[in-house]
Structure formats: structure tokens, C-alpha cells
Amino acid sequence: MSATKPIGIFDSGYGGLTVFRSIANRLPQYDYIYLGDNGRSPYGNRSFKTIHEYTWECVQWLFKQGCPLIILACNTASAKALRTIQQQDMPGKFDDKRVLGVIRPTAEVIGNYTQAGEIGVLGTKGTVQSQSYLLEIEKFFPELKVYQQACPMWVPLIETGEYEKPGADYFVKEYLDAIQAQSANIDTLLLACTHYPLLQDKIEAYLPSNIKVVAQGDIVATSLVDYLHRHPEIKEKITWGGTKAFYTTSDDTSDFDHHASAFFGEQVIAEYVSVK
Known part of the structure; x- marks a missing residue:
């Protein structure tokens, strides 16, 4: 186990590197470890059972590295695995540790971005099918009208580095047309997948100027600052070294480093790890 x-x-x-970047910018003093399950991605079309199994294996690996707090910076994992991990897997075994997701902190504030009271949620098939955003937003903004659109081609385009090429525009426009067809009054679109910020420029180019596009990185970072303020018992366990370590379950670490650097905004050098 790590000394940190x-x-x-x-x-x-x-x-999740887009979220990690925002968190590290807000809280640079802490030590961090990032794990990408690239060897088994994408998660978006997998079953609840499989996503829970994969996510729990990765969470346990991070616990073994000494992490007292883990952020599931993945909407699909947050939607399909977080509750089971918190309520069934951890009690009695990891009571001194915490696992948080990205859906609830986003749902807590998303209503503040809209003037018309109608928002669209763009996510993976798994996130959309889980209905997690509909349920969570209802708790905080019951008056909002929420529309969802699955965008199954976006993550593969981003993961393979094809998102900057002209061919990606077809799929960007296709899903944006579909969500706008659900209501002409939508004035806010939530990027409910942490991959999607890399498409944000293309997305905004196909939207009218009155529609606001909201990414999650800063929202999650702000929520984490608040969480640590409210939970000093967790905050005091985290070491202050300003270090960042990167791991991937893909054995092609050079490919991971190349793509990850685009997401993180600075050079990334990762190590391969098996979480089994």
C-alpha cells in the first residue's frame, strides 16, 4: 500500500480526466491517483451487472492504493454502480472510506443554468436508460422539464481520436437535432458524460446562441470543495503532496498517454495495471 x-x-x-483537471486546479495541494479502465471500455452499452462488477473491482484497487476518497468521474458508473457500492459492497468492510459520483452534484445545480425551465441531458445509452438524471433533478428542481438523448457514437469517436475530424460532425448534428426535436424551449444542454467536453466546440457550433452547454468538471470540483469542508474526518485523511499518478488497464500505455494528454491538458505518463 502506498505511503500516500x-x-x-x-x-x-x-x-474522467476532464473532471480530474478541474479538481486538481481547485485543490492542487492533494495527492491524486487516476485509474482508467480502458482495457474494458466503453461502459455505455454494458449491463448494470457488468458495470457494477467492473467499477467495484476498480474501486477496490484504488482502496488498496490507500485512497480514503474516490470520485467516480464517470456518469455511467455513477448511474449503474454507485448506489450498490455505497449501500451493499462497502458497509462493514470500508466504513472509513467514501465513494462519490458525478450525478448528484450536477443535479443539485443544473436548474440554476436555465431561464426557460427546460433542459436536455446528453449521455451514454446506459446513463439515459438508468433514468438517474430524471430522478435526481426531480429532487432539487421538480418544476424543470428534462429531456434526454443517448449519443452512443460520441464516446467511440472520442476514445479513438476521431472526434476532431469532419466525419464526427454528422453524429454531433444527428443527436443535437434529436434532442432539440423533443422541445423548442430547451435552453440548456448538460453534457452528462465526462468525455463530451472534447466535443464541446463542435456541439456549440451546431446550436443556436440561446442554448447554453454545461460541462461537469467545474461543478464536480466545486461540490468536492464543499464536501471536504463539511467532512473534515475525510479531509484529514488525504495527504498533501501535490502528486498525480495515472494508471490504465490498457496494456498500450503509449496510446493511453497520447489520448489522455488531450483530455487532461498536460502531459500524462501512465502505468499499466491489472485490477483483477
Whole structure:
């Protein structure tokens, strides 16, 4: 086990790096460890059972590295695995540790972005099918009208580095047309997948100027600052070294480093790890 007690950041692939970047910018003093399950990504079309199994294996690996706190910086894992991990897997075994997701902190504030009271949620098939955003937003903003659109081609385009090419535009426009067809009054679109910020420029180019596009990185970072303020018993366990370590379940670490650097905004050098 590591001598450090870092904050763990988990994602099925690269997307969580956009959240990690925001968190590290807000809280640079802490030690961090990032784990991308690229060897088994994407998660978006997998079953609840499989996503829970994969996520729990990765969470346990991060616990073994000394993490007292883990952020599931993956909407699909947050939607399909977080509750089971918190309520069934951890009690009695890891009572001194915490695992948090990205859906609830986003749901707590998303209503503040809309003037019309109608928002669209763009996510993976798994996130949309889980209905997690509909349920969570209802708790905080029951008056909002929420529409969802699955965008199954976006993560593969991003993971393979094809998102910057002209061919990606077809799939960007297709899903944006579909969500706008559900209501002409939508004025806010939530990027409910941490991969999607890499498409944000293309997305905004196909939208009218009155529609606001909201990414999750800063929202999750702000929520974490508040969480640590409210939970000093967790905060005091995290070590202060300003270190960042990157791991992937893909054995092609050079490919991971290349793509991950685009997500994180600075050079990434990762190590391969098996979480089994």
C-alpha cells in the first residue's frame, strides 16, 4: 500500500480526466491517483451487472492504493454502480472510506443554468436508460422539464481520436437535432458524460446562441470543495503532496498517454495495471 493517501479518480476510460483537471486546479495541494479502465471500455452499452462488477473491482484497487476518497468521474458508473457500492459492497468492510459520483452534484445545480425551465441531458445509452438524471433533478428542481438523448457514437469517436475530424460532425448534428426535436424551449444542454467536453466546440457550433452547454468538471470540483469542508474526518485523511499518478488497464500505455494528454491538458505518463 502506498505511503500516500490520495484522492482516487476513476473512469471507464479517458473522460474522467476532464473532471480530474478541474479538481486538481481547485485543490492542487492533494495527492491524486487516476485509474482508467480502458482495457474494458466503453461502459455505455454494458449491463448494470457488468458495470457494477467492473467499477467495484476498480474501486477496490484504488482502496488498496490507500485512497480514503474516490470520485467516480464517470456518469455511467455513477448511474449503474454507485448506489450498490455505497449501500451493499462497502458497509462493514470500508466504513472509513467514501465513494462519490458525478450525478448528484450536477443535479443539485443544473436548474440554476436555465431561464426557460427546460433542459436536455446528453449521455451514454446506459446513463439515459438508468433514468438517474430524471430522478435526481426531480429532487432539487421538480418544476424543470428534462429531456434526454443517448449519443452512443460520441464516446467511440472520442476514445479513438476521431472526434476532431469532419466525419464526427454528422453524429454531433444527428443527436443535437434529436434532442432539440423533443422541445423548442430547451435552453440548456448538460453534457452528462465526462468525455463530451472534447466535443464541446463542435456541439456549440451546431446550436443556436440561446442554448447554453454545461460541462461537469467545474461543478464536480466545486461540490468536492464543499464536501471536504463539511467532512473534515475525510479531509484529514488525504495527504498533501501535490502528486498525480495515472494508471490504465490498457496494456498500450503509449496510446493511453497520447489520448489522455488531450483530455487532461498536460502531459500524462501512465502505468499499466491489472485490477483483477
